[in-house]
Amino acid sequence: MKRRDFLKNAVMSGAALTLPLGMGPFLSLAAGAERPDLAVVRGASPARITGAAVNELGGMRRFVSRGDIVVVKPNIGWDRTPEYAANTNPVVVAEIVRLCYEAGAKKVKVFDHPVSDARRTYKQSGIADAAAAAGAQVSFIDERKLKDMAIKGQHLKTWPLYTEIVEADKIINVPIAKVHGIATLTLGMKNWMGIMGGWRGRIHQRIDESLVDLARFVKPSLIVLDAVRILVDNGPQGGSLADVRRLDTVIAGTDQVAVDAFGTTLFGMKPDTLGCVRIGHSTGLGNMNISKLRIKRIAI
Amino acid sequence: MKNIRRFIQALFLLFFLWLFLQTESKGANELGYPVKIFLDADPLIWLTTILASRSFYGTFILALTVIIVTAILGRVFCGWICPLGTLHHLAGKLKKRTVPIKIAGLYRIKYLVLIFILALAFLGVQLAGIFDPIALLIRSLSLAVYPMFSYALRSFFDGVYAWNIPFITVGSEFIYGFLKKTVLPFSQPFFLQGIIIGLIVFLILALNLREKRFWCKYLCPLGALLGLLSRYALLKRSVSEDCDGCGACLRSCQGGAGFPGGPGGTAMEKVKAWKSAECLMCLNCDDPCPKNAVSFGFSRKPASAALDLGKRRVLGSVLAGMVAAPLLRITPLAKVGVAEPTLIRPPGALAEEMFLKRCVKCGECMKVCITGGLQPTFLEAGLEGIWSPALVPRIGYCEYRCTLCGQVCPTGAIRKLNLEEKAATKIGLAMIDKGRCLPFAHNMSCIVCEEVCPTSPKAIWFEEVRLRDRKGREMLLKQPRVDLSLCVGCGICETKCPVLGRPAITVTNLGESRSKDNQLLL
Numbered sequence: 178m179k180r181r182d183f184l185k186n187a188v189m190s191g192a193a194l195t196l197p198l199g200m201g202p203f204l205s206l207a208a209g210a211e212r213p214d215l216a217v218v219r220g221a222s223p224a225r226i227t228g229a230a231v232n233e234l235g236g237m238r239r240f241v242s243r244g245d246i247v248v249v250k251p252n253i254g255w256d257r258t259p260e261y262a263a264n265t266n267p268v269v270v271a272e273i274v275r276l277c278y279e280a281g282a283k284k285v286k287v288f289d290h291p292v293s294d295a296r297r298t299y300k301q302s303g304i305a306d307a308a309a310a311a312g313a314q315v316s317f318i319d320e321r322k323l324k325d326m327a328i329k330g331q332h333l334k335t336w337p338l339y340t341e342i343v344e345a346d347k348i349i350n351v352p353i354a355k356v357h358g359i360a361t362l363t364l365g366m367k368n369w370m371g372i373m374g375g376w377r378g379r380i381h382q383r384i385d386e387s388l389v390d391l392a393r394f395v396k397p398s399l400i401v402l403d404a405v406r407i408l409v410d411n412g413p414q415g416g417s418l419a420d421v422r423r424l425d426t427v428i429a430g431t432d433q434v435a436v437d438a439f440g441t442t443l444f445g446m447k448p449d450t451l452g453c454v455r456i457g458h459s460t461g462l463g464n465m466n467i468s469k470l471r472i473k474r475i476a477i
Numbered sequence: 478m479k480n481i482r483r484f485i486q487a488l489f490l491l492f493f494l495w496l497f498l499q500t501e502s503k504g505a506n507e508l509g510y511p512v513k514i515f516l517d518a519d520p521l522i523w524l525t526t527i528l529a530s531r532s533f534y535g536t537f538i539l540a541l542t543v544i545i546v547t548a549i550l551g552r553v554f555c556g557w558i559c560p561l562g563t564l565h566h567l568a569g570k571l572k573k574r575t576v577p578i579k580i581a582g583l584y585r586i587k588y589l590v591l592i593f594i595l596a597l598a599f600l601g602v603q604l605a606g607i608f609d610p611i612a613l614l615i616r617s618l619s620l621a622v623y624p625m626f627s628y629a630l631r632s633f634f635d636g637v638y639a640w641n642i643p644f645i646t647v648g649s650e651f652i653y654g655f656l657k658k659t660v661l662p663f664s665q666p667f668f669l670q671g672i673i674i675g676l677i678v679f680l681i682l683a684l685n686l687r688e689k690r691f692w693c694k695y696l697c698p699l700g701a702l703l704g705l706l707s708r709y710a711l712l713k714r715s716v717s718e719d720c721d722g723c724g725a726c727l728r729s730c731q732g733g734a735g736f737p738g739g740p741g742g743t744a745m746e747k748v749k750a751w752k753s754a755e756c757l758m759c760l761n762c763d764d765p766c767p768k769n770a771v772s773f774g775f776s777r778k779p780a781s782a783a784l785d786l787g788k789r790r791v792l793g794s795v796l797a798g799m800v801a802a803p804l805l806r807i808t809p810l811a812k813v814g815v816a817e818p819t820l821i822r823p824p825g826a827l828a829e830e831m832f833l834k835r836c837v838k839c840g841e842c843m844k845v846c847i848t849g850g851l852q853p854t855f856l857e858a859g860l861e862g863i864w865s866p867a868l869v870p871r872i873g874y875c876e877y878r879c880t881l882c883g884q885v886c887p888t889g890a891i892r893k894l895n896l897e898e899k900a901a902t903k904i905g906l907a908m909i910d911k912g913r914c915l916p917f918a919h920n921m922s923c924i925v926c927e928e929v930c931p932t933s934p935k936a937i938w939f940e941e942v943r944l945r946d947r948k949g950r951e952m953l954l955k956q957p958r959v960d961l962s963l964c965v966g967c968g969i970c971e972t973k974c975p976v977l978g979r980p981a982i983t984v985t986n987l988g989e990s991r992s993k994d995n996q997l998l999l
Contacts, residue, residue, distance in 0.1 A: 256878050256931075292929055292973070294847045294876050296663060300504025301878070317663075321638060358927045358939060359955065378925035378975040382915070416933030 213473035214464075215430040215439055220477040223268040223405045223427070230401065230429035231276055233473045240398040240431075243281030245346040249273050249313065250397075252353050252368050253289035253304050255414045256297040262406035262421045263414050264298065265353040267307035269403045269427060273351055274311040286341060287313040289371040323374030330390020331460070332383050337374035338394075348397040350433075354404045354440050356412035360384050363413050364440035365400045365433050366392040366453045385452030392433045392453070393462055400436045402428040404443050434463025435470055442467065478760045482556065486563045493560040497618055498660060502847045502881060506896070513841055515560065515611050516887035520544050520706075521594075521699040522612065522837050525605035526888045528598035529834040534889045544706060551707035555693055555700050556731060556757030561610040562693055566731070568682045569689035574728075578688055583695050584733045584755060588786050589794040591701035596798025602805055602861060606837030608698045613678070616840035616864065620668040620853060621675030623844075627662050667872070668843065669852045670864070693757065694733040704754035708784065711775045712758070714751050720770040726762035754784050805861040813994040817857040818985035821868040821966065824875060824902045825883040825892040828991050829858070835890035838864040842882035842891055848873030850968065851882060866891075868904065870968025870984050875904060877931035877967055900932070905966030906988040906997065907936070907959050914981035916956040920944055924955050926970035926982050936963035937970060961988065961998055 216233035218226040231237050241247055251265035259267055270287065277285045287308040291298040295317045299305035309315045323337040342348060352368035359381050360367050369391040370377055380387040404427060410420040424443060430436040434457035438448035448465040449455045458465035499510040516522055518539035527533060543554055555562050569575070594605050606612040634653040637646055668674075684691035693700050733755040762771050809815045816829070823842055826832050843851045843866050850873025853864040866882070868875055877900070883893040894902060907926075915921040930937040939955040946952050959982075966984045974980035988997050 256876060293931075294502070294504075294879070296502050296504035297847065297876060297879065298504075305504075321635060359922065359924050376975050376977070378923075378928075378973055381923045381925055381928075381975070382921050384922070411933050411935055413928060414931055414933075414935075416931065420933070 212471075214432060214435055214470040215428060215472045217426060217428050217439070217472060217474045218477065219424070219426045219475070221425055222477075223266050223403075223425075224272040225477060226405075226425065226427050227269045227272040227401060227429075228276065229475065229477055230427045231273075231399070233475065234399070234429055234431070237276040237280040240349070241277050241280040241282050241347050244283045245277075245281070246344070247277045247282045247285045247347045247349060248342055248345040249277065249285055249287050249308070249349045249351055250342075250368060250371060251287065251289060251304055251308075251351045251403075252363075252371065253295075253298045253302050254292050254371065256293035256301050257415060258301050259303050260406070260418060260421065261415045262353065262355065262408040263412075263416075264302035264304060265351050266403045266405045267303035269401065269405060270304050270351055271307040271311040271313075273349055273401060274308050274313040277347075277349070278312055282347075285311075285313045286345070287315045288318060288339070288341070290318045290339065290373065291371070318374075320374070326394075328390055328394045330387070330393060332386040333380070333390040336377075339372040339374070342372045342395060347399075348395060350395075350397040350400040352400070352402055353407070354402055354443050355408035355415070356410060356444065358412070360388070360451075360453070362437075362441060362444060362446070362451055364437040364451075365402055366437055366457065369395055385456050388453040389456045389460060389462060392457065393460075397433065398431065400430055400433055402430075402436050402440055404428060404440070407443055409444065432463040432470075434458050434465050435467075438463075438465035438467055439470075439472070478763055482759055485557050486566065489558045490560045490563045497615065497623075497844075500619075500841060500844045500885060501663060502845065502879070506878070506880065508845070508881065508884060512845075513885050513887045514539060516615070516837070516839055516841070518543050519609060519611045519699065519887075520547075521591075521605055521609050521702050522887065524702070525594060525598040525603055526835055526837070528595065529601050529603040530831060530888075531601075534835070543703075547703045547706040547710070549710060550712045551710035551753055551756055551758045552700065552703045552732070553758045554703055555697075556759040559610060559693075559699075561614040562690070562757070564614070564682065565685050565690045565692055568685040572686050572689075575686070575688045577733075582787075585786055585790060586695050587697050587701040588704070588784075589790055590696065591698040591705075592791055592794040593798045593801070594698050596795045597802055600798065600802035601834055602802045603834050603837065604861070605698070606839055607863070608696075609837065610692070610697055610699050612837045612839040613681075615844070616838060616853075617674055617678035619666075619840035619844035620864075621671045621678065623662065624666040624668060624671055625675065627665050630656060630661060631665060664849070666844075666849055669869070670855060674853070674864070690731055690757075693731075694755070704784075707753050707756075710753050711777065712773060713753065713776050713778065714756065714762070714771065714773050715776070716751070717768075717770045717772070719768040720766075721768060723767060725765040725767060726771055729761040729765050731759040731761055732757035752784070805859065808859045810857075810859050816986070816995065818987060819867070819869070820854065820857045821870070821905045821968070821984060821986045822989065822991065823851055823866055823868060823882040823891050824899055824904050824965075825880070825894045826866075826904075826991055827890060827892065828993070832890050832991075833858065833862050833865070835888045836862070836865045837888055837890075839887060840864070840866075841885040841887065842866045845881040845885050846873065847876045847879050847881060848972070850874055850972070868968060868984075870971035871980065872972075874969035874972040875967040877965075877969075900965070901990075903965045903988050903990045905968070905984045905986045906961055906964050907966060907968070907970050907982050907984045909957060909959060910979075910981045910983065913976050913979065914957065915976065916954050917981075920946060920952070920954060922954060923975065924957050925973050925975055926957050927955075929969045929973045931967060931969060932963050932965060934960075934963065936960045936965070957982070964988075 216230040218230040220226040251270045255263040257263035322340045326338045357363040366388040404424045408415045500512040523540035637649040851866045852869045883891045911917040915923040927937040968984040970982045
């Protein structure tokens with residue numbers, strides 16, 4: 178099955194499933210039921226597709242309330258410029274920041290704990306400038322704010338995490354879709370490594386279980402997966418334009434497992450091939466059965 | 478006049494310190510400021526580098542300017558510009574009055590040091606940077622004083638932060654945020670040998686308590702060079718017939734111009750025997766003269782008292798250089814395959830022999846190194862190479878797209894690379910220790926090294942192998958391998974390897990692009 182066919186089937190079956198729901202005793206929830214689980218928007222303008230995807234889910238006001246302090250967490254892991262698809266698209270990040278303020282957020286914070294030097298990653302990724310221009314408070318990780326936290330996961334019991342994450346009113350995950358050596362792919366859940374302190378490379382020993390533990394702990398309100406450009410080889414750092422595919426797509430959702438499950442299809446994979454998706458599904462963090470999800474696909 | 482000089486001195490010192498603070502990445506590829514211009518303007522570094530490397534390099538306009546200005550105006554560089562001189566000046570203020578040391582001819586030491594350095598340079602050994610005031614100052618600030626400053630401030634503000642006192646902590650965090658944006662480094666620097674280098678500079682500054690500007694008068698080889706150049710300077714001091722030999726000018730003298738002949742002689746004789754080579758042109762002596770007998774002006778009259786170094790001393794100094802040069806070189810470290818494998822030079826560094834002839838150990842590259850991985854060597858490169866830069870990946874790796882060290886190197890010991898050249902420059906090769914690597918030795922999943930490897934395609938790849946765990950269950954494991962043809966030796970794998978202390982993957986300088994011989998691959 179080709180990826181496109183697969184997606185088409187997924188959308189069709191998803192749509193078919195939603196129909197009886199709308200007619201049942203859930204009429205009072207009609208507004209909610211009409212909302213898709215995932216919004217997949219394709220188009221030439223990264224800002225517009227980002228806005229449209231959030232809109233399909235009910236608009237940013239569904240996720241951000243007036244006066245909220247919001248953390249927007251992109252992937253700013255590597256010293257690469259945007260066209261190499263190693264970091265989240267800066268326009269997507271800036272648009273999310275803008276929408277948050279539009280929804281009444283008091284303050285929007287943008288940060289990541291990069292692998293390469295933070296000054297270079299922030300600058301070269303274009304994210305620091307773009308997010309700051311949109312009004313975000315862009316800051317480097319302050320080591321003093323990495324504190325041991327009781328994650329109480331199955332494998333990750335305690336780990337130093339960034340306190341600004343737990344102190345935030347709302348968290349929005351804005352990862353980019355890339356291939357990755359040990360994790361196969363890095364999508365939404367993998368992005369939480371960017372709030373970890375300590376010798377986080379150690380979690381590679383049980384990467385999938387640890388990521389699910391982290392994702393369960395963080396609980397983002399919204400996930401916007403950037404697939405404007407995806408990295409299909411030599412990930413997660415890339416370094417060659419030949420390894421970049423332009424999909425001009427963003428995927429938005431509230432279910433961390435569902436977003437990542439859909440993310441696998443961008444690479445022609447099945448959701449259950451990704452360990453953290455499989456474990457996230459089986460432990461009830463979310464739903465990886467794309468066929469059972471309501472997926473709204475639009476092109477603009 | 479005194480206040481004008483003080484103002485100019487302060488201006489140059491602040492300019493120097495500001496440039497020093499700018500010697501740090503802001504995330505862009507270029508620094509944007511000419512952070513090395515004080516080194517560019519240093520004639521001693523210029524001259525010795527040319528002599529030692531037998532080649533011209535880069536910018537010499539500033540050094541030539543200083544030479545010409547000195548030949549006309551005398552040692553104005555020492556008295557008005559040199560940041561180390563100004564610091565000596567300030568350190569001397571800690572003591573109200575110091576009595577000049579009563580040893581005749583102590584001032585000659587600096588000339589003998591200069592001759593020694595020049596003799597060595599002539600024989601191809603570059604040691605000027607050890608003694609040169611600008612290199613010494615930048616090295617000391619970079620590797621010791623600035624890290625201390627940062628450590629002290631950080632621990633203070635961290636303390637207030639940890640106590641979390643109402644109002645006060647908010648205020649201190651505000652100040653801390655401001656300091657972080659202005660004078661504090663991005664992250665706390667740590668340098669091997671910072672303690673030794675710090676002690677040396679504090680000792681040199683403490684000498685001012687024995688006698689003001691001790692370093693400038695007796696030790697500084699750059700001062701000596703500028704002194705020689707100012708022998709026939711046109712700007713001269715003259716004393717009119719009104720002088721009654723009260724000695725007020727002698728007491729105000731910053732340099733050693735008033736004591737050319739040592740303790741002997743009357744005050745009158747000393748006043749008259751002004752020595753242009755020892756005068757820092759501070760113009761201090763102009764003000765206190767009760768008779769207004771002292772004046773500075775241009776004149777073509779033949780020079781002041783002659784500089785008498787003594788033939789034997791000069792010869793002795795030259796001989797010392799001739800002895801020191803081969804002594805420094807009889808180390809097996811220069812032999813192929815013997816060289817210290819951990820001596821990983823920064824990307825763009827010249828071949829070792831030429832590198833040592835160019836490197837003046839100023840520490841600029843170590844200051845600017847974005848990860849702090851560039852560290853001063855001790856004896857890894859022989860005594861000749863002491864305090865030259867080497868990458869210690871356990872401390873910090875070489876950021877793949879960063880080229881700052883080559884941008885700040887004043888003598889071209891590290892070439893300025895563009896991004897394409899940088900990507901193609903190997904500083905060493907990584908190799909895996911199978912006895913410590915988790916997937917090899919312990920059947921555990923890891924390959925952090927593969928994740929962080931920055932080349933495209935990655936130099937570190939993995940082979941998926943089927944193994945059995947303790948209970949005999951089959952498991953799939955990814956084991957890393959290094960593609961030596963792709964590895965550039967940046968060391969990020971070593972830095973990030975979770976096997977701490979003695980990492981399971983380490984870089985040595987084998988395979989470094991700059992060496993013709995230190996190679997492994999066919």
